[in-house]
Amino acid sequence: MTIKKIAEMTGLSTATVSHVLHGKRKVSDISREKVLLAAREIDYRPNLAAQMLRTQKSNTIALVFPTEESNRNANYFYMDVLLGIRKKLWETDYFVIVSNYGASTDSERSLRAVELLKKQWVDGIILVPSSRNPNQLTVLREIGVPFVLLDRRVDGSDFSCVDSDNEKGAYEAVSLLARAGKKKIGLIGGGIRVSTGTSRYNGYQRAIRDCGFDYEDKYVILAETYSIESGRINAREMLNRGVDGMFISDNVLTMGAFLELNSLGVKIPADVGIIGYDDFDWMNMIAPPLTTVKQQAYQMGYVAAEMMLRKLKGMDVSEKVMLDTSIVMRKSHG
Amino acid sequence: MTIKKIAEMTGLSTATVSHVLHGKRKVSDISREKVLLAAREIDYRPNLAAQMLRTQKSNTIALVFPTEESNRNANYFYMDVLLGIRKKLWETDYFVIVSNYGASTDSERSLRAVELLKKQWVDGIILVPSSRNPNQLTVLREIGVPFVLLDRRVDGSDFSCVDSDNEKGAYEAVSLLARAGKKKIGLIGGGIRVSTGTSRYNGYQRAIRDCGFDYEDKYVILAETYSIESGRINAREMLNRGVDGMFISDNVLTMGAFLELNSLGVKIPADVGIIGYDDFDWMNMIAPPLTTVKQQAYQMGYVAAEMMLRKLKGMDVSEKVMLDTSIVMRKSHG
């Protein structure tokens, strides 16, 4: 089972065997043959622990992301991300270990999750940070492994990062609502403690102005909690403030809003046009089918894995990749 | 950073230090104090690689599951499972690594995914097997690590296993359709190469008889592929065969069927009652809201992790746990 065993079988040294298997030095064809044969015969598999101990690499990267009890849908987003990572890693001999932390904006918990990985254990961490707050950076840097930030940016960070063009997504959503004839377009957004919230908010504002409207605070609600109930409450409030269009930049809030509008008898999109965020198959099935801003979750994972692999190869570059968003044109906007 | 360093600092031997940290032999209070203090001071973290090499355990378990391009929804199911596993593991110092394989019923791929884990690396594997075929068992047994089968059973297997009471789920769904007055209830089911397909099929048959109907082959379609398109085709066919109720035991097929029925102008549930499988929030939003059989995905992961941990503690028992299913009563059944 070990390299030593192969050395015995072939009469060669462990050094030669090792070099045939992974090393870089020249080995005669005859020796190589012998080693390979023996290896096959005993179904040799390198002992990862020994390799790790020797090389100080684990061939493992971690994905750390937030989860929220009240929002299963958000978790599903990360499944697409995870599969994108796996897709890329499939070409390599890297593994991915998964860790999650509670409440999506609780930085203490996110750091605790990362702490656990600190046992000089993973080679790199793909992290969905809990906030834009740059304080966490110093802690992360201390960990000593490469980081790639995913989905959310951190202010003034020089960490590599992949995210979506949320600003554009929001901009296009609002513009589309305007083009559909909506005049009073509200935003039900996520908290601005995370960059996605801020970007979408910015996109909203820019679009409002570019469409010739005046920006008004009263048409903006930035939600504290992400749940169906919160979506319902905010939608009702928004309605009271007189909107005829809503861009809801979070999919669980969208569900709540949709439910509320329906139970209030508000016609979508005739009375109020709505555009949500993220793309799920079920959105085709509701009446009316939901127009949304789509992010490339799978691709995001894939790219993050690529960046990480590059870092692990020793390229110490800080890359920022922003993936495109697009509108999935269905029927709810007008 | 190492135990040796602590030994130097305290003037004790590495043996004593090690025993303070993890061992079981008696150490004087004074020594213990010293070691603990020093450990804190240098922020000591055990080197997992070294521990692994020495103890032959990695403190890591793997989740291996199938993914299908055409069915993102099915993947989301495994996210719930994964979070259940994580929940349990959070109490321990185990990690979970994730691996997926293509086409859900391709056993060659599933074995290849497992192969990769074989590098005497993970302590245990939670596997969603690709089929009921017991042939794979011999291969799995050779791997030499504990297995827990999840969601799907393998014929004649003595591996531990957690799954859902699919038979009951199907039985109740069909019974509910009958109680709602449906007389010709069809089944659009998954392939019977996996145990879930078989169980749901069995539940369907039993319910049909118990409700006083004659079982007829023409009311049963067992799908080969899982996709929206396949769901559409099968629903249309089922309609041609004259059913007034459908139990569709897979959620992507349900989506297809729902879409098809809608575009054909068939009224749900008046013309045809339908009941689907699995529970997603979006099902509340469609018109009519979809009645389904709900599985406890999260719980399934949690229990699987518990069983695995028990095995890893040395309890060599084979457990079969079947989690309850329940009907989520909404509006589509009648």
Add this chain to the structure above:
DNA sequence: TTGTATGCGTTATCAC
């Protein structure tokens, strides 16, 4: 082109 020998950080077996 090949072999020898060392050490990665632990745990565990001795001996004291």
Add this chain to the structure above:
DNA sequence: GTGATAACGCATACAA
């Protein structure tokens, strides 16, 4: 109660 020290399996610097 405690301390040497030998593995665990591998990669590699140093010799030859």
